[in-house]
Structure formats: structure tokens, C-alpha cells
Amino acid sequence: MSEHKSKAAPLAYQNEPFLSSPDGRILRIMSEYVEPLARFRREQIQDTVVFFGSARFINRRDAQKTLTGIEGDAKDQGSGQGNELKRALAAVDMARYYEDARRLAYLLTDWSIKIPARRRRFVVTTGGGPGIMEAANLGAHEAGGKTIGLNINLPFEQYPNPYITPSLNFEFHYFFMRKFWFAYLAKALVIFPGGFGTLDELFEILTLAQTQKLAKKILVVIYGKEYWDKVLNMQAMAEAGTISPEDLELFKLVNSPDEGFEYLRDALTKFHLGGLPKEGLPEIAKTRP
DSSP states (O other): OOOOOOOOOOOGGGOHHHHTSGGGHHHHHHHHHHHHHHHHHHTTBOOEEEEEOOSSOOOHHHHHHHHHHHHHHHHHHTSOOTHHHHHHHHHHHHHHHHHHHHHHHHHHHHHHTTSOOSSBOSEEEEOSSSTHHHHHHHHHHHTTOOOEEEEEOOSSOOOOOTTSOGGGEEEESOHHHHHHHHHHSEEEEEEOSOOHHHHHHHHHHHHHHHTTOOSSOOEEEEEOHHHHHHHOOHHHHHHHTSSOGGGGGGOEEEOSHHHHHHHHHHHHIIIIITTOOTTOOOOGGGSOO
16 A cells, blocks of 8 residues: 555635636635625725825925926026926916815815714725825825725736725725725715726716616715816706706716815715614615615
8 A cells, every 4th residue: 555645635715826717706806895895894884985086186295396396497407398397387286186185085084083873984985096096095094084095906006095094905906896896885976187087987976876776875076167167068968968957966066175075064964864773873784885
């Protein structure tokens, strides 16, 4: 009889080549649902307010510093810097949206952490990166609240900003699972000026609301009339008959942090705080958001 003993095969859930293979894709997808769900339960997160907007905006101080440097170089060289100067001037102008997102997230968080509830309500959530995402996470952090970052693994690295609560810092491989978590707990979206990704998120939620595919009321706040009036003409869509006139009521356009906060506070109270049982809020696992 041979004394040779065969090596035990790895358990399926510890078999990394299998988990990384096409056959293991369903398990990877499920893990991007179950693992965040477990963390949200552990951190007592009931629902969120999601901020979207450009990743390219920077704060006013850094934008002004860059502009001053370019203007100084131009003066020393006796000529303008052309496109570089134009970009720096635009960055200073758009930095107001960074500062406004920071302020609005602060106001919202300062209010929400005082709501008497067992679970955390209306937690500021972003895509976890720079720009408007960083600004919103920063504002919530400064107000003393928890704040969520739903980052995405990309070929060109998008690193999480430093203001996300560490236990609520997520990294996703699948865009659709990241989008699921943006929408699943959200009670409101705040759409700051942005590009393709921002428009994608805006129109996805508006389409779900228009077609009555949402099991809850998600407030949609579009921030910055000057920018959005140049980019979107929803009224023209209604006049052309491509959307109904009542579809224009699916979103609210605001133009200042105070206006945005007052609308969100009043609407969130009306739609999501009214009639709650005095003994506390239902758990996420027992409630369809």
C-alpha cells in the first residue's frame, strides 16, 4: 500500500483562480451586494443623500494659487499663457461649486445627525473621488457626521478622498453594482455641475421616477442654474412633447447652499420623516427603501 497522501483540494470559496474566473463572476457580483449591506447594517445606515458632480473642480484656495502662479509666469515671460491661463481662470470660477457642495453637505449633515432615531438618516454619500465628491465628503466630515464613498476601480486610478469615514469607504469593480448602491438607500440626489457621468446618474434616476419604477420618493435637486441652463433645456423637451409637462416636477433647481438645504430639509421631513413610529426606525433589512 502506498504511503503517499494526496493534497487536499482547496475549498471552492477559497479557490482564488476559480473566484477570479468567468465562472466565479456571479459570486463576485453577489459579494458587491452582500458585503456593503453588512457594513451598512453594522454602521447603522438607514438612508442617504447622494451628491454627484464633476471630479475636476478644486477648492477656491488651490484654484487661485494656480492662477496666481500662471499669471506670474506670464508677467515674467512678457506674454500670455493662452489655453493654460483660460483653464486656470475657469477653475477659479468653477471652484464656487466645490465650496457650495461643501457648505450644503455641512448644513445637511448638521441637521440630520440631530434627528432622533436609532439609525443614521440621510448620510451624505458620493462616488468617493475628488472634486464635488471630495467637497461633499469634506462638508459632512466637518459637521461631525459619517460620510460614505462608493469608489470604482478604474484603469486610471481614482483614489478615495481622505474625508470618507474609513468604515464606509467602498471599492467596486462593477459599475452597475455601484449604481445600485447609489440608488438603493438614497432618499435624495443632489446634482452639481458635471460631465457625462453626472448626466448619466441624473437621467437614470429621472427615468426610473418617470416610469414609476421606484418604490420610494427620491428627491432630485439640480444645483447651479447658470451652468445647467447652458447644458440642459428640459422646457424645450416638454414643449416638443418628448416628456410630459408634469415631468418637470420630478426635480428642483436650486442656486445656493441655503436654498438647497431648506428644500431638502422640508421635503425629506415631509416624505421620509412624517408618521414614523415613536419607538424608532425600521431596520434596513426589514424595509424596502
